[in-house]
Amino acid sequence: MAEMKQVVRTLFDLPTEIKKRNKDVLPVSGYRGPSEKNPLYEAFGLYDMSCVEDVDEFCTQLDASPHQRETIKKYAAAINGLMMDILRKMSEGLGLRNVSFEDWPCQFRINKYHFTPEAVGSSGVQIHTDSGFLTILQDDERVGGLEVMKKSGEFVAVDPWPNTLLVNLGDIGTVWSNGRLYSVKHRVICKEAKLRVSIASFLLGPRDTPVEPPPELVDAEHPRILVPFAFNDYRELRLSTNLQAGETLDLMMRTNL
Numbered sequence: 001m002a003e004m005k006q007v008v009r010t011l012f013d014l015p016t017e018i019k020k021r022n023k024d025v026l027p028v029s030g031y032r033g034p035s036e037k038n039p040l041y042e043a044f045g046l047y048d049m050s051c052v053e054d055v056d057e058f059c060t061q062l063d064a065s066p067h068q069r070e071t072i073k074k075y076a077a078a079i080n081g082l083m084m085d086i087l088r089k090m091s092e093g094l095g096l097r098n099v100s101f102e103d104w105p106c107q108f109r110i111n112k113y114h115f116t117p118e119a120v121g122s123s124g125v126q127i128h129t130d131s132g133f134l135t136i137l138q139d140d141e142r143v144g145g146l147e148v149m150k151k152s153g154e155f156v157a158v159d160p161w162p163n164t165l166l167v168n169l170g171d172i173g174t175v176w177s178n179g180r181l182y183s184v185k186h187r188v189i190c191k192e193a194k195l196r197v198s199i200a201s202f203l204l205g206p207r208d209t210p211v212e213p214p215p216e217l218v219d220a221e222h223p224r225i226l227v228p229f230a231f232n233d234y235r236e237l238r239l240s241t242n243l244q245a246g247e248t249l250d251l252m253m254r255t256n257l
């Protein structure tokens, strides 16, 4: 994790023309430079880190050295393994057998926040839920700022904790579990004028099949909360409505879209 963090920090020092080679595969999946709306934020992305060829292509785009490539590939493999392990345990916990997440892409994003003294108190990332099923976050080990919302609406700071990963549930977790699990609202606030770097891996939704709960999670007591839908349609709806904090799911449930 420490080695990966170091590699990621050096990627942000690349010249802009190289960074821009990291193009979008899904909307907002590739490089984002500082913008007028978000001048302190920069990010790289990769659509599917569970695909070895995609990881290689990402490294090639960024002229990665052999050491950088090896570190990124090792990290991607380890996070994929961990993701599958957590999913297996969650499925077992819900009494499920034979569920597979094989065709579910895992989006990878590295975030850099260039927090300035003037930015202290302002927002680094607006309040949102993650759109996919499950997120594994390697947060900044020195600079805090992540806050998670409790059910009461109160925000709780997630203080830096070196050598740990944070796992949270996204909107698809709610749909897949047929309402048994909740996606968590969170945000990043600038607390101090320092550089902050985080690495997020998002298990999204099934690539070619609709998002729906396993049949065992639907019965007379637990009617299906939503009609099945394609994950990419959901992402587009979230982007086009600009409702990023789980409201899109509520909207779909109310209108039975």
Ligand SMILES: O=C(O)CCC(=O)C(=O)O
Binding pocket: 109, 111, 125, 130, 137, 139, 140, 146, 186, 188, 198, 200
């Ligand atoms: O940088 C962080 O700590 C969290 C970023 C985040 O919530 C996200 O990328 O979805």
Ligand SMILES: [Fe+2]
Binding pocket: 128, 129, 130, 186
């Ligand atoms: Fe997030």
